[in-house]
Amino acid sequence: MTAEFVTPSSALPGRPAPFVLEAGDGERAHLFDQLFTVLLSGDETQGQFGVFTMEAPRGPAVPTHSHPDVHEIFYILDGKVRVVVEDNQGGTVDQVLTTGDFGYVPAGHKHSFRVESHRARTLGVSTGGFERFFAAAGEPTESRMPPERPVVPSPEQLGDAARRFRNDFHHDVRLID
Structure with a gap:
């Protein structure tokens, strides 16, 4: 069996099918100071899970948020990322996670993260479908680098993406100062 090669200008297969991506390929989006690259979506896994990378420079913490029915993992590929999660x-x-460290956020738990090193790259896995939040909230891009200037969505765009992808922001809770 021959795997499909997905080129940078094409979308992921959109159905369960073997495929490969070359380094840096996938569905890329800028959100705030981060580059998100979707490697596998819920479309390819029948809604089971999505896989993405995040690359960003040191910067402010991501706003505290939770997902009522979305589980999420952080695996640090390079750098240092502070992850703060509400416990039971x-x-x-x-915890500051460094290269090779792993963190898990169960559905419904408030959490936030911040890049603590000059630059960091993480691998994320989430419940299927949520991986497309980043493009809906930010801007799809062909760039393979984090944005030079932060991509800040309008409140309407962020709110619409949050509703569509089960992401609740908790503006009254700050987990990282």
Whole structure:
């Protein structure tokens, strides 16, 4: 069996089918100071999970948020990322993850993260469908680098993407100062 090669100008297969991507390929989007690249979507996994990378420079924390039915993992490919997650007792787990470290955020738990090193790259896995939040909230891009200037969506665009992709922002809760 021969795998499909997905080129940078094409979308992911959109159905369960073997395929390969070359380094840097996938569906890319800029959001805030981050580059997100979707490598596998819920379309290819029958809604089971999505896989993406995030690359960003040191910067402010991502706003505190939760996903009522979306699980999420962080695997640090390079750099340092502080991950703060609400625990089961209402406290927090606050950990700086470094290359090779892993973090898990169960559905419904408030969380935030911030790049602590000059630059960081993470691999993320989430419940299928959520991986497309980044393009809906930000801007699809052909660039393979984080944006030179932050891509800040309008409140309407961010709110629409949050509703569509099950992402609840908690503006009254700040997990990282």
